[in-house]
Amino acid sequence: MRCFALGLGLAVLAFAAPAGAQQPPSATSVAVNPQPPPAAAPLSAEQLRTVERLRSAALESDLAWRIVEDLITEVGPRLAGSEAEARARDWAVGMLREQRFSNIRIEPFTIPYWDALREDAHIVGATPQPMVIAALGGSPSTPRGGLEAEVVRFPDMAALEAAPDSAVAGRIVFIDERMQRTQDGSGYGAAVAKRGRCAPVAQAKGAVACLIRSVGTDPHRFAHQGGSSRQSQGASLPSAALSPADADQLARRVARAPTRVHLNIEADMREDAPSGNVIAEVRGRERPDEIVLLAAHLDSWDMGQGAIDDGAGVAIVTAAAKLIRDLPRRPRRTIRILLAGAEENGVHGGAAYAREHADEPHIVGAESDFGAGRIWRLRTRFAEHALPYGRAIQQQLAPLGVIPGDNAAGGGADIGAMRQAGMPVVDLSQDGLDYFDYHHTPDDTLDKIDPAALAQNVAAYAVFAYLVADSDWVFTAPAQ
Numbered sequence: 001m002r003c004f005a006l007g008l009g010l011a012v013l014a015f016a017a018p019a020g021a022q023q024p025p026s027a028t029s030v031a032v033n034p035q036p037p038p039a040a041a042p043l044s045a046e047q048l049r050t051v052e053r054l055r056s057a058a059l060e061s062d063l064a065w066r067i068v069e070d071l072i073t074e075v076g077p078r079l080a081g082s083e084a085e086a087r088a089r090d091w092a093v094g095m096l097r098e099q100r101f102s103n104i105r106i107e108p109f110t111i112p113y114w115d116a117l118r119e120d121a122h123i124v125g126a127t128p129q130p131m132v133i134a135a136l137g138g139s140p141s142t143p144r145g146g147l148e149a150e151v152v153r154f155p156d157m158a159a160l161e162a163a164p165d166s167a168v169a170g171r172i173v174f175i176d177e178r179m180q181r182t183q184d185g186s187g188y189g190a191a192v193a194k195r196g197r198c199a200p201v202a203q204a205k206g207a208v209a210c211l212i213r214s215v216g217t218d219p220h221r222f223a224h225q226g227g228s229s230r231q232s233q234g235a236s237l238p239s240a241a242l243s244p245a246d247a248d249q250l251a252r253r254v255a256r257a258p259t260r261v262h263l264n265i266e267a268d269m270r271e272d273a274p275s276g277n278v279i280a281e282v283r284g285r286e287r288p289d290e291i292v293l294l295a296a297h298l299d300s301w302d303m304g305q306g307a308i309d310d311g312a313g314v315a316i317v318t319a320a321a322k323l324i325r326d327l328p329r330r331p332r333r334t335i336r337i338l339l340a341g342a343e344e345n346g347v348h349g350g351a352a353y354a355r356e357h358a359d360e361p362h363i364v365g366a367e368s369d370f371g372a373g374r375i376w377r378l379r380t381r382f383a384e385h386a387l388p389y390g391r392a393i394q395q396q397l398a399p400l401g402v403i404p405g406d407n408a409a410g411g412g413a414d415i416g417a418m419r420q421a422g423m424p425v426v427d428l429s430q431d432g433l434d435y436f437d438y439h440h441t442p443d444d445t446l447d448k449i450d451p452a453a454l455a456q457n458v459a460a461y462a463v464f465a466y467l468v469a470d471s472d473w474v475f476t477a478p479a480q
């Protein structure tokens, strides 16, 4: 996921989302963990028939699979601001036209570009050892030819923060914190803090570089890419993630004797690189100005193919909207697809979308950016008066194996700015037990997507989006 000020906060919200923490001012009107659940609002006979039709059509359709397969095959990895990301936007416009959506457009913006041209590290001395690393997004280059310094290891960020400057100055800081594997991805929120925070904290104490144990759960000898802290905190320390095996090795070496590491990063950094959001709609039949927002992001890191992050999300939200587009009677409100650009290096697409569209009435938003595992839970973030309709949606998702969640949904990074502007959100929570084995690695490839699970995602998104778009419920709290 993401890195800079906005991104880091959102990442924590999206994955850790402690109920009640960091909520907007209207939080007092949001019921958390309502007990007992409210009675479900009634649905019309037509809505019930339509939901049944959407569920079975989604489970029988391979459209989402064809979309993600085509994106991976035709475009592949698509680093934010790169020529490949521009090709992905063109691909998306062509694909959305083919599916006959309305109001298809690219909304351009510019971003600070970053790419690693070189990323090498090794332990130096009498018994040198190679190490596998990935430079962190936003990391500056080391001095030409690299830098060399003694390593100081910390078990977590708190230990670095507590350390005296004298223990850190002139050294390479190594944060050796592990990530917990969880179904809902909540281990990520805790583990990712070091990716954004190491450089600014270490730099303030006089360090020369940061190494972190990769933010991931796999045993493979590769490192996980991810953004660090370039713009948000003014840090300019070269930073990289170590593969799990190399983090283990470095920890053993440091425990035995003073250990020096040579680190060489060459980064291509430019201002004002082109990026953009791709938008398409299914126009509502009665209230076309009212928007149900379905988001995913088009960019990816570039060691893998960007299949689960976030080609899957692009395919899920598009295929769900397409099923609704093909209904004999469209829902009352507009369904808008947002395929955001430049999420990975700073959630620039989500910010650009909010700048352009925050004043339009957004009824509810959802984002698919957690791979392609089956959806197992629906969480809402609705005003209390709207909880009966949330309950009705949950009941219609039950045949897909989706259980009711609480009313403390986090949304996602790309819709985070809209959520902060007052848009209600839901989380269609995916099973993410293995997501961080692949996330931001060379293993983020098409074969990691299970077509049946992908279709179940489409079914859940289609049912949810149809039911909110065909209602006249308002999910926000009334103005105080």
Ligand SMILES: [Zn+2]
Residues within 6 Å of the ligand: 001, 297, 309, 310, 343, 369
């Ligand atoms: Zn993502």
